Amino acid sequence: MIRSGLAALVAAAFLLSLSAGKAWIAPVRFGDDTPEALVLLELRLPRALLGLMVGAVLGAGGAVLQGYLRNPLAEPGVLGVSATAALGAVLAIFLGASGQPLLIAASAMAFGLGAVALLGLIAGSSGLQLLLAGVVLASLSAALTSLVISLAPTPFALGEIVTWLMGALTDRSLADVRLLAGPVLVALVLMAASARALDALALGEATAASLGVDLARTRLLVIGGVGIGVGASVAVTGVISFVGLVVPHLLRPLVGPEPSRLLLPSALGGAALVLVADSLVRLVPGAAELKLGIAMALLGAPFFLWLLWRTRQELA
Amino acid sequence: MSGPLLEAAGLSAGQGAFRLGPVSLALHPGRVLVILGPNGAGKSTLLLALAGLLAPSAGAVRLLGQPLAALDRTARARALGYLPQGGTVHWNLTARAVVMLGRAPHRPPFGPPRAEDCAAVGQALAATDATHLADRPVHSLSGGERARVLFARVLAGEPRVILADEPLQNLDPAHQLQTVGLLREAAHSGSAVAAVVHDLPLARRLADDALLLKHGRVIAAGPADAVLTAETLGLGFGIRVSGELVPVAPLEGRATEAQ
Numbered sequence: 001m002i003r004s005g006l007a008a009l010v011a012a013a014f015l016l017s018l019s020a021g022k023a024w025i026a027p028v029r030f031g032d033d034t035p036e037a038l039v040l041l042e043l044r045l046p047r048a049l050l051g052l053m054v055g056a057v058l059g060a061g062g063a064v065l066q067g068y069l070r071n072p073l074a075e076p077g078v079l080g081v082s083a084t085a086a087l088g089a090v091l092a093i094f095l096g097a098s099g100q101p102l103l104i105a106a107s108a109m110a111f112g113l114g115a116v117a118l119l120g121l122i123a124g125s126s127g128l129q130l131l132l133a134g135v136v137l138a139s140l141s142a143a144l145t146s147l148v149i150s151l152a153p154t155p156f157a158l159g160e161i162v163t164w165l166m167g168a169l170t171d172r173s174l175a176d177v178r179l180l181a182g183p184v185l186v187a188l189v190l191m192a193a194s195a196r197a198l199d200a201l202a203l204g205e206a207t208a209a210s211l212g213v214d215l216a217r218t219r220l221l222v223i224g225g226v227g228i229g230v231g232a233s234v235a236v237t238g239v240i241s242f243v244g245l246v247v248p249h250l251l252r253p254l255v256g257p258e259p260s261r262l263l264l265p266s267a268l269g270g271a272a273l274v275l276v277a278d279s280l281v282r283l284v285p286g287a288a289e290l291k292l293g294i295a296m297a298l299l300g301a302p303f304f305l306w307l308l309w310r311t312r313q314e315l316a
Numbered sequence: 317m318s319g320p321l322l323e324a325a326g327l328s329a330g331q332g333a334f335r336l337g338p339v340s341l342a343l344h345p346g347r348v349l350v351i352l353g354p355n356g357a358g359k360s361t362l363l364l365a366l367a368g369l370l371a372p373s374a375g376a377v378r379l380l381g382q383p384l385a386a387l388d389r390t391a392r393a394r395a396l397g398y399l400p401q402g403g404t405v406h407w408n409l410t411a412r413a414v415v416m417l418g419r420a421p422h423r424p425p426f427g428p429p430r431a432e433d434c435a436a437v438g439q440a441l442a443a444t445d446a447t448h449l450a451d452r453p454v455h456s457l458s459g460g461e462r463a464r465v466l467f468a469r470v471l472a473g474e475p476r477v478i479l480a481d482e483p484l485q486n487l488d489p490a491h492q493l494q495t496v497g498l499l500r501e502a503a504h505s506g507s508a509v510a511a512v513v514h515d516l517p518l519a520r521r522l523a524d525d526a527l528l529l530k531h532g533r534v535i536a537a538g539p540a541d542a543v544l545t546a547e548t549l550g551l552g553f554g555i556r557v558s559g560e561l562v563p564v565a566p567l568e569g570r571a572t573e574a575q
Contacts, residue, residue, distance in 0.1 A: 070406035070407070196420065196423075196425060196426075199417060199420075200417055200420050201406070202405055202406045202407045202409060202414075202417070203400075203403060203404075203405060203406075203414075203417060203469075204400065204403070204404060204406070206364065206369050206398070206400055207398065207400050207403065209369050210367055210369060210393060210396065210397075210398035211393050211417065211418070211420040211421055211473075212389045212390045212392065212393030212394075212420060212421040213389075213420070214389060256409075256410075256413070257407035257408050257409055258407070258409060258413060259407075
C-alpha cells in the first residue's frame with residue numbers, strides 16, 4: 001500500500017522535475033523536433049534521473065545507517081560521510097582532475113568509504129560516541145576542504161570547487177547519469193543484502209550473532225553500500241544533506257521500525273523528496289538558481305533540531 | 317543421538333582482565349543445568365563462550381557432536397538459542413516482530429514470513445503467556461512482559477540447546493514458576509538447557525545438574541542434589557543458607573559481596 005503510494009509519488013515528482021523550470025514543458029513533447037524537446041532530453045531528463053538516483057541512495061543510506069547503528073540520528077551528512085567524500089572530490093579537483101569526472105568520483109567514493117569505515121571502527125554501537133565521532137569527522141573534513149580551497153591555484157579552480165560544493169543538479173548531462181548509475185545500483189544491492197541482518201541487530205550484536213548474522217559481513221555491506229552510494233552521489237552532485245535523516249523518520253511511523261521494511265520506502269521517499277526539492281529551487285524567482293544542497297540544508301537543519309528536541313522530550 | 321548436545325572441554329575465555337576457566341561440562345537432552353555464582357563469577361562469560369559468541373582462549377566447545385567452529389552459522393543458530401541478560405530491543409518493534417526475529421536462522425534470506433514461521437511465533441507467544449501482547453510495541457511493555465517476549469523469541473527458533481542468562485530476572489513469582497516450567501518442558505521434549513539463576517529455591521526446582529562458579533573457577537559441579545546444598549552454596553556465596561535454600565545472613569566478616 002504505502003510502497004505503491006510512494007512509487008506513484010516518485011513518478012509524479014519525476015514528471016514534475018521534467019516539466020518545472022523557468023519554462024514549463026509538458027513531458028509529452030518528447031521526440032518532437034523543437035527546442036523544448038531538446039531541453040527536455042538534454043537538460044531536464046539527466047537532471048531528473050540524477051535526482052532520482054541521488055535521492056534513492058541517500059534515503060536508503062540513511063535508513064541503513066540508522067539500522068546498523070541502532071540510532072535514529074545517524075545519517076551520511078550528519079556523520080560527516082558526505083563532507084569527507086566532498087573532501088575527496090575537492091582534493092581531486094585541486095590536483096588537476098577537473099576535466100575527469102571519473103577520477104573525481106573515484107576519489108569521492110574512496111573518501112566516503114574511508115569515512116564510514118572509520119566511524120564503524122571508532123564508534124562501536126554507542127550512539128553518543130558515534131555522533132561525536134561524526135561531528136569531529138565533519139569539521140575535520142570541512143577544515144581540510146577550506147585548506148584546499150585557500151590553496152587553490154587559480155580563481156577558476158576556486159570557483160569550480162565552490163560551485164560544486166554547494167550541491168546542485170544543474171548543468172548535468174547523460175554522461176553524469178551513466179557515471180552514477182553503476183555505483184548507485186551496486187550500493188542499493190549491498191544495502192538490500194544487509195537488510196535482514198539489520199533487523200536482527202535490534203537485539204544487539206551478541207544476540208544477532210547467535211541468530212546466525214555474520215557481523216563482519218554486515219559491517220562490510222553497510223560500509224560498502226553507504227560509502228559507494230554517498231561517495232558517488234557527492235561526486236556528481238556535491239553535498240546534499242539531511243535526506244537520509246528526514247526520510248526514514250517520516251516513514252518509520254507508517255511502515256514500522258524494522259530496518260528491512262524501511263529500506264525500499266526510504267529509497268522511494270528520498271527520490272521523491274530530492275525531485276520535488278530540485279523542482280522547487282528552479283521556481284524560486286531570481287537571476288541565479290538557489291542551490292539544491294543549500295535548500296535542503298535550510299529545510300533539514302530545523303527538522304534535525306526539532307528531532308533532537310522531541311527525543312529530549314521523550315527521555316525526560 | 318545419545319551423547320551430549322553441547323559439550324565443553326577445558327574451556328577458558330577472558331574478557332578484559334577477567335579470566336574464566338578451565339570449565340568442562342556437558343548438556344544432555346532432557347536435562348537442565350543451572351549455573352550459579354556470585355556477581356562477577358563468570359556466568360555470563362561462560363554462556364557467551366558456550367554459544368560461540370566469545371572465542372575461547374583454550375579448550376573447545378562441541379555442538380551436536382561437532383566442533384562449534386566447524387558448523388556454519390545457520391546450522392549453529394538453528395541448534396542453539398541464546399537469551400542474553402536483560403536484553404534490550406533497540407527499535408520499538410511489536411512483540412510479534414521481536415519473536416519473529418527468533419525465526420531468522422530458519423527463514424530464507426528474502427521474502428515475508430512463511431506459514432510455519434508464523435505458527436512457531438504464535439506457539440512461542442502462547443507458551444510464554446504473551447499472546448495478548450503480540451501487537452504491543454515492546455517499549456510499552458513492563459520489564460516482566462518484555463522478558464517473556466524475549467524468551468518467546470528464543471522458543472520460536474525451536475533450538476535443541478537453550479542457553480539462558482538469567483531468564484527469571486524481572487519476573488513476578490507466578491511468571492518465574494511459569495518460565496521454570498517452560499525450561500523444564502523444553503528439556504522434557506528433548507532439548508538441553510543451561511540457565512543462569514540467582515534464586516536458590518527456584519534453582520533447585522529447575523535443575524537436574526548444577527555448576528557453581530566463583531572467581532571464574534568451578535567450585536562445585538554435578539547432579540543438583542549434590543551441589544545445591546546449604547553447605548556448598550553457603551561456601552560459594554559466602555552466606556549462611558537455610559535448609560530450604562533461603563539465604564539467611566552473610567558469613568562473619570564477609571559483608572554483602574553477593575546479593
